Amino acid sequence: MNPSNGQTIMTALGPVRLLGENATRIWGMSNAERCRRMAESSAKNGSALADGHELLFNLAYAFDPMLLRLALEEPGTVFAWGAAPIVGQVPAGSDPLGAAHVVDLSDGRKLYNRQLRKLEQPFVRELTPATRRDIERQSYFGAYKGVTDLLTKYLWPELALWLTRLAASIGMTPNMVTAIGATLCVAATWFFAQGLYWTGMLAGFVFMVLDTVDGKLARCTITSSKWGNVADHGVDLIHPPFWWYFWGVGLSAWGLALSARDFALVMAAVIAGYVLQRVIEGMFIKDFGMDIHVWQRFDSRFRLITARRNPNMVILFVALLAGRPDIGLIALAWWTIISLAVHAVRLVQAYGAKRAGRPVVSWMEAGA
Missing domain, CATH: 1.20.120.1760 (CDP-alcohol phosphotransferase transmembrane (TM) domain)
Known part of the structure; x- marks a missing residue:
């Protein structure tokens, strides 16, 4: 897959580039639909893309929505897993791996999730029929507050x-x-x-x-x-x-x-x-x-x-x-x-x- 290519769709947030294809469904929907919903939800919550930028999603992977929030806070940020870009906000049509701030999460680093009050490594997994249920489980527990009763x-x-x-x-x-x-x-x-x-x-x-x-x-x-x-x-x-x-x-x-x-x-x-x-x-x-x-x-x-x-x-x-x-x-x-x-x-x-x-x-x- 060439990271500079991909299908571009328009959302309330702005242009969204979808890399690759994936027929595996997660939580009853396609990964493309899940990513579209995340973009629309971010727009409803007041997020916006920087001028001349687009949002990037790699459909081969499922990831913690926290990564999207962080990418939207800082233009030019891309979260990657090794050499694979996962999600980011980049100049339109550019190579995501050439972005100003590429964060490789495969090193096991932990990030603080203010919304859910916890410090943990955000999940990133390749979405396949074999990993779907595990990913659903990870995304479910990823939505759990770290501090609760x-x-x-x-x-x-x-x-x-x-x-x-x-x-x-x-x-x-x-x-x-x-x-x-x-x-x-x-x-x-x-x-x-x-x-x-x-x-x-x-x-x-x-x-x-x-x-x-x-x-x-x-x-x-x-x-x-x-x-x-x-x-x-x-x-x-x-x-x-x-x-x-x-x-x-x-x-x-x-x-x-x-x-x-x-x-x-x-x-x-x-x-x-x-x-x-x-x-x-x-x-x-x-x-x-x-x-x-x-x-x-x-x-x-x-x-x-x-x-x-x-x-x-x-x-x-x-x-x-x-x-x-x-x-x-x-x-x-x-x-x-x-x-x-x-x-x-x-x-x-x-x-x-x-x-x-x-x-x-x-x-x-x-x-x-």
Whole structure:
């Protein structure tokens, strides 16, 4: 294959040169379609090509979409695997291997992915029928956040991978998955209010898995949308306090209702703690340009268990096994207060470091 040749197509981003041909499908689509979707998605997200430049894709390979974002940030950048150009932004019609900045990823270097909060070697694989499933697996796990809770990181992945493949194979969109999940989320809330905790746990469990699937399906099939993201993140942001409140309401069905005073204190801790933690996270992003959970290794490790929905559900699950859902709710409230205190201290420490002239950067970015 002559790297200076290839088919050129027009996209919202601009001209895109496709090198070679490839009949092997990935996530239910051709590699040419996958590359086209990546270009269109980049345009929707505000990226643009430099004047006189074109985007380059090598259809013989599948690669981490992060490489496209990096190539679009710096004109003249080409990511290669040995002597094979993979993706880049180059002057129109030029030889990609003669670009100003050719990065050979075959040396095993790691790059920091700000979007997914992780430091890793981006995947690049030759796409063939024999490698397709492995590539789908790599692209799926490549779409996983490196810093998240312990259930999402360790328990969901294999089940969510199977469901993501199933959804892609039958043509489901991420918005369809989000809609099913949102319905189960509402159902879980109702079950909790009736004291039907095990049924609510089951509905909540499926919703929590689908909450992983819709995002992975969107990233793997390059079908994310503005309103899909709003719906997904909106449900994620709003529903947890309702779950905890109606869990408390359902205690009366077990004869374990908290007194009015205790219920008010528990709800104040749970709801105020949840809101204030979100405020702290927002302040950290605003003032330091990154998520609080990626500042230092401690923060990334604490994110595994901090008082967010999934770790809180573990607390309630254990309490339910012991037949004491009331104690579970009280423990959840205390864990929320402790987590809030940890985040508040970390925010103060970050401001202190900034005033002292020390850089506040992610430990993953510093190690890239």
